[in-house]
Amino acid sequence: MTAIGLIDCNNYYVSCERAFDASLVGVPVIVASNNDGCAIARSQEAKVLGVKMGDPVHLIRDRLTRHGVRVLSSNYTLYGDMQRRVLAAVDAFASEIEIYSIDECFVDLTPFETRDLTAHVNGMRDQVRRWTTIPTCVGIGPTKTLAKLANAAAKKNPLFDGVADLRDPVIRAFVLDRFPVGDVWGIGRATAAKLAALGVATAGQLRDLQMKQARGLGTVVLERLVAELQGVAAAAVEAVEPQRRGMAVTRSFGTPVNDLDTLMGAVSQYAMRGGEKLRSHGLVAGQLTVFFHTNKHRRDLPQYQASRRISLYPMTADSFELIAAARRGVETAWRDGHASTKAGIMLDDLVAAELRPRTLFEGDGDRRERLMTAIDAVNGRYGKFTMVPGSQGFKRDWRARADSMSPAWTTRLAEVPVINASR
DNA sequence: TCTGGGGTCCTAGGACCC
DNA sequence: TCTGGGGTCCTAGGACCC
Numbered sequence: 006m007t008a009i010g011l012i013d014c015n016n017y018y019v020s021c022e023r024a025f026d027a028s029l030v031g032v033p034v035i036v037a038s039n040n041d042g043c044a045i046a047r048s049q050e051a052k053v054l055g056v057k058m059g060d061p062v063h064l065i066r067d068r069l070t071r072h073g074v075r076v077l078s079s080n081y082t083l084y085g086d087m088q089r090r091v092l093a094a095v096d097a098f099a100s101e102i103e104i105y106s107i108d109e110c111f112v113d114l115t116p117f118e119t120r121d122l123t124a125h126v127n128g129m130r131d132q133v134r135r136w137t138t139i140p141t142c143v144g145i146g147p148t149k150t151l152a153k154l155a156n157a158a159a160k161k162n163p164l165f166d167g168v169a170d171l172r173d174p175v176i177r178a179f180v181l182d183r184f185p186v187g188d189v190w191g192i193g194r195a196t197a198a199k200l201a202a203l204g205v206a207t208a209g210q211l212r213d214l215q216m217k218q219a220r221g222l223g224t225v226v227l228e229r230l231v232a233e234l235q236g237v238a239a240a241a242v243e244a245v246e247p248q249r250r251g252m253a254v255t256r257s258f259g260t261p262v263n264d265l266d267t268l269m270g271a272v273s274q275y276a277m278r279g280g281e282k283l284r285s286h287g288l289v290a291g292q293l294t295v296f297f298h299t300n301k302h303r304r305d306l307p308q309y310q311a312s313r314r315i316s317l318y319p320m321t322a323d324s325f326e327l328i329a330a331a332r333r334g335v336e337t338a339w340r341d342g343h344a345s346t347k348a349g350i351m352l353d354d355l356v357a358a359e360l361r362p363r364t365l366f367e368g369d370g371d372r373r374e375r376l377m378t379a380i381d382a383v384n385g386r387y388g389k390f391t392m393v394p395g396s397q398g399f400k401r402d403w404r405a406r407a408d409s410m411s412p413a414w415t416t417r418l419a420e421v422p423v424i425n426a427s428r
Numbered sequence: 429t430c431t432g433g434g435g436t437c438c439t440a441g442g443a444c445c446c
Numbered sequence: 447t448c449t450g451g452g453g454t455c456c457t458a459g460g461a462c463c464c
Contacts, residue, residue, distance in 0.1 A: 038450035045446090045450070063448040079450085106446045106453095193444050224456055226444085247454095255451060302449055349451085406448085 008114040008145055008172060009242055010126060011152040012095060012133075015140045015160070017108035018046035021087045022077055024138040025414045025422060033074040037062050040257045040405040041078055078407035084108075086415045087137055094136045098129035101244040111149060113242045123168050130167065145170040149240050150233035151177065153190040154208060181234070182209035191230045196223055208234060248355070249286060254278045255349025258403040261300070262345045268297060269332055270398030275350045276331040277394055280324030281384070283352060284377060289320040289361045291354030293327060295334035300346040309345075311338035319364040320356060323373050324380070327352075328394055 014020060018036040023029045033050035037043065044051075044060045054072050056065065062076060069076060088107050095102060099112030117125050126143045133141050144155025151171050158180050159169035171177040187197035189208050199222055205211055212234035214222075219231045229239035254275040262268050272295055283290055298310035313334035317326065331350050356362075383392045412420035 040448085040450070042449050059449085061449040066448085081451095109446080191444070195443060224443090226456070250454070253452065257450065260447090300449085347450090405450090 006115075006118065006172065007147050007238060008118050008122060009147065009149055009152040010099070010112045010114045011105075011144045011149070011156045012110050012112060012126075012129070012141050013143075013156050013160070014091065014108040014133075015142060016046060016048050017139070018079060018084055019048045019051075020139045021084050022080070022411055023048075024087070025083075026411065029075060033072060034077065035062075035069070035074060036077045036079050037409075038079060039407070040259060041076075041408055042257065045079065076409060078410040080411050080413070082413050082416050083411060087139065090137045091133055091139060091141075094133040095129055098125065098132070101242045103242045103244055104246075111152065111242045114145065123170055126168055141167070143168045145172060146177070147172055147236045148233040148238045149242070150190055150230060151236065154180070154184060154234075157188060158184065177236075178209065180208075181212060182207055184208040186211050189230070189234075191226065196227065199223075248357075249288065251351060251353040251355060252279065252282050252286075253349060253351040254282070255296075255347065255351075256405055257347045258345065259406045260402055262348075262403050265335070265339050267398065267403060268339070268345055268348060269335055270396065270401065271348055271403050272297070272331045272335050272350065273328045273394055274397040274401075275348070276327040277324045277397065279350050279352050280322055280327050280377065281381060283322035283355070284381060286355075287358050288355045289317075289322045289358050290327075290352035291317055291320045291356065292352070293317055293330045293334070294351040294353070295331045295338075295349070296351075297335070297338070297345045297348035299343050307343060309340055309343040311340070313338050317354075319367060320354070320361045322358060323377060325373070325394070328396055332396070 019029070019034045022034065022036065031050075033054055034048040035044045035051050035056055036046040038045045041062060044056050044058065044062060044065075047056050047058070051074055054068070054074065056069075056074070062069070084107055092102065092104065092110065095110065095112065099114060100116045101113040103111040105111055114122060114125070122145060126145070130141050130143065133139055142156055142159040144152045144157070144159050145168070146152040146155045155169040155171040158171075159165040159167055162169075169180070171180060184207055186192055186200055186205055186207055187194075189211065192200070192211075200206075200211065203222075205214065211231060214231055216228055216231060220228045232239050256271070256275065258271065262271065276293070292314060294312055294314045296310070296312035299306060299308050301308065315330040315334050317330060321327065327350070380392050384390070414420060414422055
């Protein structure tokens with residue numbers, strides 16, 4: 006029988022921060038989104054205080070202060086590097102690892118089935134904790150959906166002590182009958198409402214839905230989901246990363262942008278970063294979309310949103326070409342009198358650089374490629390904004406707020422924690 | 429007045445995830 | 447004053463073709 010595990014780090018961003026700052030342990034902590042806007046990670050203590058995922062920080066500021074909640078800016082460099090360490094610890098305990106998100110991975114545990122799987126994954130959890138201090142929960146099941154559900158059960162119910170194994174049909178039925186259907190992986194608000202109208206409230210009831218009914222209610226996605234709940238796998242653990250379909254660089258501004266020049270500067274930086282991302286994946290893009298818009302929460306202000314798609318021919322990962330395309334888009338879409346609070350670029354039609362269609366009249370692509378390689382090398386070595394295009398401007402007042410960012414503990418030599426032995 | 433039966437490709441938008 | 451930044455997949459409908 007197939008045994009799929011889902012490993013999920015508890016309160017991941019907060020746990021990463023706690024690994025290097027003992028003063029954060031045992032107190033309520035939240036990590037805010039970019040621009041210090043929303044709460045996107047909460048320690049257990051903060052959850053108990055009623056801080057919800059996505060709560061706007063400025064709206065709950067009073068409550069946070071009253072309860073002494075520590076608010077941190079998000080430090081993605083740290084979280085990314087810690088993920089590497091978690092995966093290294095998991096590696097010896099699994100045959101295949103599929104990275105699902107920054108704090109979660111699916112693993113194929115089938116080869117270890119002859120052992121006590123709970124003891125096996127507990128060994129893995131110990132290893133992760135020793136190497137990173139990060140606590141985890143593990144769900145096990147015959148399909149990915151059931152492994153996800155098992156993981157949620159393991160987190161919610163202390164009886165499981167961090168590991169829930171739903172391979173046993175009796176335990177599985179017991180858990181599914183008590184599991185809210187809206188918490189099932191793949192069931193969002195819209196589908197949950199449709200199901201509620203039919204009287205389907207638990208994962209167990211969803212499992213028992215007729216396939217045709219599932220199809221009619223949702224799409225083929227819901228049909229697959231029901232099969233997975235029944236223990237029939239509709240998706241396997243995929244260790245190889247699938248080809249990317251698109252990528253994006255988008256940001257909210259720290260302060261609204263009123264003039265074309267400044268917006269051009271921001272968009273230039275995003276396009277530059279987009280090029281870097283393409284090159285780091287060995288890809289070229291065939292299409293670039295640039296967009297910007299006003300603050301949608303402010304009904305009292307005039308609203309404007311614009312987006313322009315530009316075909317890239319020949320396909321490219323050249324930052325300067327991307328910048329030129331993005332600027333052309335902004336130019337045609339710009340309207341005076343609107344303060345933009347967010348902008349971004351999206352890259353689509355991605356193809357591996359070596360497979361890209363050649364065009365008849367390609368210029369001296371080689372030199373440009375070497376230039377890009379050199380820029381990437383410099384910025385990789387000396388920090389992200391060492392070499393920048395002049396077009397992005399030098400003031401950059403629009404940069405997102407990040408007032409409480411922890412140091413790059415693990416990725417910058419100057420910020421590595423120092424143990425003072427001299428006392 | 430009557431007016432087939434397939435295809436493909438593209439885009440926009442919805443739904444969902446972390 | 448202050449509300450994130452990424453992604454994926456699917457469907458419907460239009461344009462176009464033979």
